[in-house]
Amino acid sequence: MANSRSGDSMTDRIVRVLDTFTTERTMQTATEIAARTGLPASSAHRIVGDLVAAGLLERDEDNRIRLGMRLWELALRGSSALRLRQAALPHMERVQTLIREHTQLAVLEHEEALFLERLSHPDAGANITRVAGRLPVHASSSGLVLLAHADPPIRERVLAGPLRAVARETVTGAATLRAMLTTIRRRGYVVAPGSIEAVSTGVAVPVRDHGEVVAALSVVLPRDSATAAAIDALLDAARAIEKDLNRSR
Structure with a gap:
């Protein structure tokens, strides 16, 4: 051009x-x-x-x-995002039926969490996420999972800052964030209360395609909700999505 x-x-x-x-x-x-x-x-x-x-x-x-x-x-022709969304959606619907709040799918794009899909219950609590919207990787639960499993150069660029406070409880210290990412990789999930909105808690797990983390699956709950059922539902869904992705290649 x-x-x-x-x-x-x-x-x-x-x-x-x-x-x-x-x-x-x-x-x-x-x-x-x-x-x-x-x-x-x-x-x-x-x-x-x-x-x-x-x-x-x-x-x-x-x-x-x-x-x-x-x-x-x-944009949809041959898109890897379309393949991922199609594999994830049936399992997201099962999570949503159980949790009845917000269920979301995000990928890492230019050091931000880009949301491909969101399912919400009419009576669900607060959530600022939009389909095709973005949130900082260091603040959102989906972003934290994606950052934890990102290539080291990407992780280091984000950790170098600045780490903007989206809410009062957003982690903005590089050392604290680095330790959090290590814990996420070890546990296989993250629970992030008040990181985006004070009234909400984000819970997220990684989604893998042939072993590589390609997305994050998350739910957004009211702040004081129990998270154990959400974690179990997300982990089960992530495993099912990986099986479907492996079959679709």
């Missing part, structure tokens, strides 16, 4: 446009997109127009822009 005068390639500029969309910001005007990318208005409007023409973005009757169905379609 040709470079702009600033040195950005066309691919870089397209990614900057797409990155302006978040789980909270799903609709924008082309002018808002231009402002958020820092691109010249004419360039941003041209890129938005091209992406709309290709179906990767869509424009509504009020001239607002959203991500297009074609982008979703392309």
Whole structure:
């Protein structure tokens, strides 16, 4: 792709446009997109127009822009995330039937926990997680499991900080976090009360594919809930998911 005068390639500029969309910001005007990318208005409007023409973005009757169905379609073709989600979902549903709160599946992406799926009961407690949303790996229970089993260079980059406090009980000390990760690897699960929200406790276990940790399976419980049943249900589900993943290759 040709470079702009600033040195950005066309691919870089397209990614900057797409990155302006978040789980909270799903609709924008082309002018808002231009402002958020820092691109010249004419360039941003041209890129938005091209992406709309290709179906990767869509424009509504009020001239607002959203991500297009074609982008979703392309993302799912041959996606490892789709294979993982399909293997996990039946077992997540069994956990959810038992726990009746929130059951989630996350993967490590750019040193954050990226959530692929979430099942929730109508009467479940607080949970800020969204499908396709991200949480810091050092704070969320899923992230802690993923970080504990990440490649050492990734782990060391995160431990080097800064470790931002998401809630009052988020672990922000590198030495304390390092010890916690060692304990997670030894126990095979984590219980993280108040790490994301003071009123909630996250419980998470690793999900393996041919022995390699590829995801974290978690539940979010009210703060003072007992966790033993959740741990057992998650460990059983993780083993079942691994068996299904092994068969699907």
